[in-house]
Amino acid sequence: MNDVTADKHSAFCYSFSMLILAAVFLFSGCSTTTLPKRDLASFSQPSACYDRQLEPSTPVVDSHIHFRAFGGKSIPFTEINDYFRQTTIRFANIYGIGQVLPADSSCTYYLDCPGTPVLPSIKNDMVNAANYVEFPSEDIQLVLSMTFPDMAKLEDVQEIIELYDKEYPGLFKWAGEINLVKQALLQNGHVPVTKADINKWGAFMELLRQRNIPINFHSDLGNDENPTKYLGIMEYVLQQYPANKIVWAHMGLSKELAHMDATRHTKLMARLLNTYPNLMLDISWNVLNTHYFSKPAIRAVYVDFFNTYSERILPGTDFVASRNKNFEVYEKELSETSSILQDVDDTAFRNIALGENYFRFLSLNYQAPDICQ
Template identity: 55%
Template sequence: MNAPRITRVAQALSPLFVTLPTLALLSACATSAPKPESTASGEQTMVASTRTLASFKLPPEEQACYDREKEPYTAVVDAHFHPRPFGGAAIPPQELFGLFDKTSVRFVNYFGIGQVLDLKSGCTYYLDCQGVPASPSIKNDFVNGMEVVAYPHDNLHITLSMTFMDLAHPENIVQIIELYDKEYPGMFSWSGELNVMKQALVGNLHEPATFESIDGWAPFMAVLRERNIPVTLHSDLGKDEDPTKYLPLMEYLLDKYPDNKIVWAHMGLSKELTTIPPNLHVSIMKDLLDKYPNLMLDISWDVLYNAYHQWGPIFIDFFNAYPTRILPGSDFVAANTKARDQYAKELDVTGRAHKFMDDNAFRHIALGENYFRLMNLDYHAPQVCKKTGN
C-alpha cells in the first residue's frame, strides 16, 4: 500500500526540522509556567473551583464571567480519565469524587481500561509486568456502570465509555454493544480509549489493528455514528527512530470513517516518541484536522508536556488556531496505590498549556465548550472576563 499524502509530506519535511533546537522554540513559556499554591512545607496544592455543575446549565450571558487571573487554569472537563487501573484495586468512588471536588473538574469521561491484565497476575501496571497478557475485556466498563449508579454525585457529570472493543478482531463488537444496551440501557455515550497501535503494550501481547481489521470496523462504527457516540483512539504516531511509522494506520481509518466523531488521544505522542520536531508534529496535526472535519485531538497525558519540557509557542499558536478541535484530559489511572494528591498534580501538568491560550481557545478547550457541543449536552461554558486597563 502506498503511503498516503500526509505520510509522504511528513517524510519529506522531517530532515528540515530534525536539527531545530526544540528547547529554544519553547523557551518563551519556560520561565513563566504558572504554579499551584504552595503550603508551608513547600508541597503544591490545587486551587479548587467555586463553580458548581449546575452553574454550567445557565446560558453563558447569565453566568459570572470567568476571571482567568483569579480562577483555575486547569480544565472544567477531564475528557480522558481512567477510574480503574490495569489490574488490582482502584481508588474508591467516594474518594474519587472528593478528588474532583478539590479541583476545577465538573465533567469527566470514565474510560475503562480496554485491555485488562490477567487477574491472576496480581499486576497493577502493565510496564511492571512484561509478558503478562493484557486482553480486551468488558470488566472495567461493567464495574464503572455499576458504581456510577450506586454512588451518584450531584456536582459531577460522568460520561460512561465503552472500552472493550478489540480493534484487531472486531467481529463480535456489535453483539457486545447489544449486551451493554440490555444491562445498561442508554448509559454509555462514549467509546474508548481504544488501542489501534500502542507500542508500550506490545510486551503484554497487545495485537495492533491492521488495515484489514480496520475494514472490519464498519458495523460497529455505523452504530457509533448512528448514536452520535465519539470514539477516542490511542494510535501511536511513530517512534523516535521513525516518527511517522504508524501514521498510515490513522490516515487509513480516517479515510474509511470520515463521518464518525474520532478523538485522537495524546495527539499521537507516546513514551516511544519524545524527540519528534514540534514543527513536524504540528504540521501533521494541522493537515489531518483540515482534511477531516470530524477529527478532534486530546491533549491528555503528561507525556505531551514532558516530551518538550515546556509548552512552547508552536503549540500554543496551534491551539489558538484550532480552538474548536481540542479536548483536555489528565489520563490519570486511579490505582489505589497512588497518593491521593497525584490526581491534582497530573491535572495541573496537563493543564499548563491552558494558561497561555488566548481567551477564545481557553473557553472552548479548558472551559468545556468543545466537549458540550461534541456531546450535545445542555451545558455552556461561561464567557471569559474582559481585561481592564493595560
C-alpha cells in the same frame, strides 16, 4: 467644622480607609485565587464572566481519565468524584482501561510484566456502570464510556453491545480509549490493527454514528527513530470513517515518540484536522508536558497551534486510578496536563479549558462562561 478640625477629620478618614483596605487584603489571604469555585449548575445557564487573573487555569473537563487500574486494586469510584470536587473538574468521561492484566496476575502495571498478556475486556466497563448507577452524582456530570472492543477482532462486538443495552440501556455515551497501536504493549500480547481489520469495522462504526457516540483511539504516531511509522493506521481509519466522531488520544505522541519536531508534528495535525472535520485531538497525559509543553520554544509552537485549532482540542489527565495513588497525584497530573492552557488566548481557553468543545462535541446542554475583558 473649622478648617483645623476638617483637616484632622480627613486625615482620620484617610487612615481609617487604609486600615479597612489593609484588613480586606489580610482577610483575603493576600491571595489571587480566592474566588469561589464554579459549581456544575453554573454551566447550565449564562454565568458571570471568567476572570483568568483570579480564577484557576485548570480545566473544568477531564475527558480522559481511567477509573480502573490495569490490575490490582482501583481507587473507589466515590473517592475519584471527590477529587473532582476538590479541583475544578465538573465534567468527566468514565474510561475503563483498554488493556487488563489477567485476574490471577499480581502486576499493577503492564510494563513491569513483559510476557503477561494484557487484552481488552468488559470487566471494567461493567464495574464502572454498576458504580455509576449505585452512586449517582448530582454535582459532577459523568459520561460512561465503553472500553471493551478489541479493534483487531470485532467479531463478537454486536453481541456484547446487546448485553450492554440489556444491562445498562442508553448509559454508554462514549467509546474508548481503545488501542490501535500502542508500542508500550507490544510485549504483552497487543497486536496493532491492520487495514484488513479496519475494513471490518463498518457495522460498529455505523452504530456509533447512529448513537452520536464519539470514540477515542490510542494510536501511536511513531517513535523517535521513525516519527510517522504508524501514521498510516490512524489516517486509514479517518479515510474509511470520516463521518464518525473520532478523538486521537495524546495527538499520537508517547514516551516512545518523545522528541518529534514540534513544527513537523503540528503541521501534520493541522493537515488532518483540515481534512477530517469530525476529528478531535486529546492533549491528555503528563508525558506530553514532560517532553514537549514544558520546554519554552516547543511550548510556543503548541500554544500557537491550540489557538489556531482551539475548537478541535479536548483536555484530560489520563490518570489511571490504581490504589497506590491518591488525591495529590491526581492534582499534580491535572496541573501538569493543563499547564499549557495558562498561555493560550481567551477564545482557546474558553473552548478547551472551560468545556465549550466538550459540550458541543457531545451535544450537552451546558455552556462555558465568557472570559472577562
